[in-house]
Amino acid sequence: xxxxxxxxxxGSLLLAAxxxxxxxxxxxxxxxxxxxxxxAVDRPKVPxxxxxxxxxxxxxxxxxxxxxxxxxxxxxxxxxxxxxxAEPSRGYGPGAVTMLAQIAxxxxxxxxxxxxxxxxxxxGNGAAMxxxxxxxxxxxxxxxxxxxxxxxxxxxxxxxxxxxGAVAQxxxxxxxxxxxxxxxxxxxxxxEQITAxxxxxxxxxxxxxxxxxxxxxxxxxxxxxxxxxxxxxxxxASIAVFLRHPxxxxxxxxxxxGLGGDTDTIAAMTAGICGAYCGEDxxxxxxxxxxxxxxxxxAAADGIAGP
Ligand code: F2R
Ligand code: MG
Ligand code: MG
Ligand code: MG
Numbered sequence: 001x002x003x004x005x006x007x008x009x010x011g012s013l014l015l016a017a018x019x020x021x022x023x024x025x026x027x028x029x030x031x032x033x034x035x036x037x038x039x040a041v042d043r044p045k046v047p048x049x050x051x052x053x054x055x056x057x058x059x060x061x062x063x064x065x066x067x068x069x070x071x072x073x074x075x076x077x078x079x080x081x082x083x084x085x086a087e088p089s090r091g092y093g094p095g096a097v098t099m100l101a102q103i104a105x106x107x108x109x110x111x112x113x114x115x116x117x118x119x120x121x122x123x124g125n126g127a128a129m130x131x132x133x134x135x136x137x138x139x140x141x142x143x144x145x146x147x148x149x150x151x152x153x154x155x156x157x158x159x160x161x162x163x164x165g166a167v168a169q170x171x172x173x174x175x176x177x178x179x180x181x182x183x184x185x186x187x188x189x190x191x192e193q194i195t196a197x198x199x200x201x202x203x204x205x206x207x208x209x210x211x212x213x214x215x216x217x218x219x220x221x222x223x224x225x226x227x228x229x230x231x232x233x234x235x236x237a238s239i240a241v242f243l244r245h246p247x248x249x250x251x252x253x254x255x256x257x258g259l260g261g262d263t264d265t266i267a268a269m270t271a272g273i274c275g276a277y278c279g280e281d282x283x284x285x286x287x288x289x290x291x292x293x294x295x296x297x298x299a300a301a302d303g304i305a306g307p
């Protein structure tokens with residue numbers, strides 16, 4: 001039977017939240033022991049407590065649901081600022097903290113987002129890590145998805161690579177959500193649809209390296225990409241891991257965490273794409289049962305997917 005859009009939205013947000021929580025234990029670590037990673041995925045630390053990645057993803061999903069799929073940039077920025085102010089210990093990045101504290105104190109997002117990193121703006125993966133809900137809006141073509149991803153990114157990430165990260169990840173989720181479960185995603189076509197809509201030469205080059213990494217050892221992904229908290233270092237790696245294990249979220253999450261570095265975020269982004277492809281039934285019930293605020297995650301997915 002074909003998967004419903006709601007099942008795909010639920011699968012995406014649930015798996016992203018679970019992977020964020022499981023991966024967060026290893027964030028910043030390199031050279032991880034594969035057995036420790038496998039144990040954390042197969043017998044996760046309970047409860048599954050998620051980080052800034054999921055906190056912002058839920059804010060975005062709830063915003064889209066309230067606005068019937070549109071983005072009000074002032075309201076979205078204010079909601080990100082309020083979520084940070086309510087729970088500043090979710091593991092936000094340093095640039096994000098500086099910027100969100102300003103927004104929470106009343107500085108317009110336009111100046112707060114532009115001021116960070118000496119005026120360069122953030123090229124962190126924060127706009128990408130939260131963007132799955134945009135790829136899950138029903139009835140959107142890929143150009144619409146890319147445009148909405150840019151809008152959602154700009155309230156915090158004005159550097160072109162920070163924006164491209166959000167565009168690439170939103171498109172990956174959307175393409176996966178539109179791929180019939182009976183068809184395996186084809187790496188070349190998947191990547192071409194994304195690079196047609198990203199803007200920077202750096203993203204084009206790194207995304208175009210992904211198809212060559214599908215069949216070899218996972219270590220080649222870690223050699224090709226930095227797997228860090230930057231958009232360029234994390235998003236192509238996440239897409240590569242998904243394309244290696246599209247219908248096996250557990251294997252994908254193990255491999256994503258095993259890369260080391262920004263483990264919560266790479267695992268969450270990989271898992272968000274897997275869930276959009278596989279649907280809710282692919283989420284281990286034992287994870288959902290112990291996931292923090294699981295009912296809120298499900299309601300957020302239903303809010304964007306519609307009836
Ligand atoms: N940052 C973390 N984890 C490490 C800190 C944990 C925290 N101290 C704690 O446990 O309490 N995790 C989360 O941040 C990443 C998402 O990052 P976001 O939201 O984009 O933040 P930021 O700070 O803007 O960017 C992240 C890093 O990217 C580099 N960077 C960004 N812009 C740059 C620029 N223009 N030039 C040079 N470098 C730039 C910096 O290294 C930033 O720190 C996710 O991993 C999430 O889980
Ligand atoms: Mg995090
Ligand atoms: Mg392009
Ligand atoms: Mg992270």
